[in-house]
Amino acid sequence: xxxxEPSQATAGxxxxxxxxGQTELALIATxxxxxxGGWIAAEYALRTIAPLSLASFRFLIAGxxxxxxxxxxxxxxxxxxxxxxxxxxxxxxxVGHAFxxxxxxxxxxxxxxxxxxxxxxxxxxxxxxVVLHERVSRRGMLGAVVGIVGVLLVVVGPREGGGDxxxxxxxxxxxxxxxxxxxxxxxxxxxxxxxxIGVAGSSTLLAGLMMLPFAxxxxxxxxPQAWSIETWLAFGYLTVPSAVFAASVxxxxxxxxxxxxxxxxxxxxxxxxxxxxxWLFAEALTPVRVAGALLAxxxxxxxxxxxxxxxxxxxxx
Numbered sequence: 001x002x003x004x005e006p007s008q009a010t011a012g013x014x015x016x017x018x019x020x021g022q023t024e025l026a027l028i029a030t031x032x033x034x035x036x037g038g039w040i041a042a043e044y045a046l047r048t049i050a051p052l053s054l055a056s057f058r059f060l061i062a063g064x065x066x067x068x069x070x071x072x073x074x075x076x077x078x079x080x081x082x083x084x085x086x087x088x089x090x091x092x093x094x095v096g097h098a099f100x101x102x103x104x105x106x107x108x109x110x111x112x113x114x115x116x117x118x119x120x121x122x123x124x125x126x127x128x129x130v131v132l133h134e135r136v137s138r139r140g141m142l143g144a145v146v147g148i149v150g151v152l153l154v155v156v157g158p159r160e161g162g163g164d165x166x167x168x169x170x171x172x173x174x175x176x177x178x179x180x181x182x183x184x185x186x187x188x189x190x191x192x193x194x195x196x197i198g199v200a201g202s203s204t205l206l207a208g209l210m211m212l213p214f215a216x217x218x219x220x221x222x223x224p225q226a227w228s229i230e231t232w233l234a235f236g237y238l239t240v241p242s243a244v245f246a247a248s249v250x251x252x253x254x255x256x257x258x259x260x261x262x263x264x265x266x267x268x269x270x271x272x273x274x275x276x277x278x279w280l281f282a283e284a285l286t287p288v289r290v291a292g293a294l295l296a297x298x299x300x301x302x303x304x305x306x307x308x309x310x311x312x313x314x315x316x317x
Contacts, residue, residue, distance in 0.1 A: 063205025106169025147299025153292025
């Protein structure tokens with residue numbers, strides 16, 4: 001046997017690890033950009049577009065794209081359990097994003113990112129105890145407590161302007177996080193009967209249809225002809241990259257590199273949203289709020305690395 005063979009094998013292994021590392025880094029960076037950009041795009045879009053109109057038309061378009069993609073690839077839409085799909089559409093998408101978008105009209109994107117990141121896993125843990133009678137580990141309980149303390153610091157920490165309206169916005173964002181928790185629990189049931197892209201498509205399209213009558217009856221006319229270029233870019237980003245591709249890229253990361261490595265995204269997205277908000281919207285990041293954000297992320301890490309809590313996708317705006 002040639003003495004060069006082991007060294008060649010070692011070189012091949014190193015090249016393989018390097019390629020895998022580059023792929024993982026690219027997937028993490030892409031996922032972070034998609035999710036963080038969604039929060040910023042939502043704040044931009046909501047300056048012009050009414051909340052229910054933004055959600056309904058965004059989900060109608062994104063849902064049709066996903067349903068067509070699922071049918072072309074022969075994947076199930078999960079309609080064998082229509083009640084579950086309807087519940088997914090109503091609680092997790094329609095109600096959840098109505099709260100998110102009403103909240104983002106009053107509170108900054110940083111609040112939405114932190115509240116959804118920390119509160120959704122904590123609420124999922126609580127739902128598991130109440131609904132599924134699961135036992136909570138000390139690690140999961142500690143994570144929930146630390147995360148909630150961090151969220152409270154973010155919400156009540158000193159900031160410039162806003163007052164009671166910002167607190168109302170934070171409350172609406174928290175209700176949106178609760179809907180995301182319900183969506184995730186129901187989604188685990190629905191995915192047993194259909195593909196991820198199919199269930200996402202059918203529930204997203206149905207959510208858009210649910211919200212459309214309320215948007216048309218209660219909000220100003222949907223008038224894209226009057227939008228600025230910034231509003232068009234924000235709506236387009238929310239509709240295709242954020243709604244269609246974000247979850248797919250994230251779950252590709254989970255499948256190829258594992259759930260624990262994928263949770264890095266949960267900690268990076270709020271940091272990126274913080275930085276982008278400070279840069280684009282001149283939002284003041286006070287020491288108390290930054291400390292609260294760090295505590296919220298630490299609590300999230302404890303919950304997401306607990307075997308009982310499991311892995312969830314980041315909340316997208």
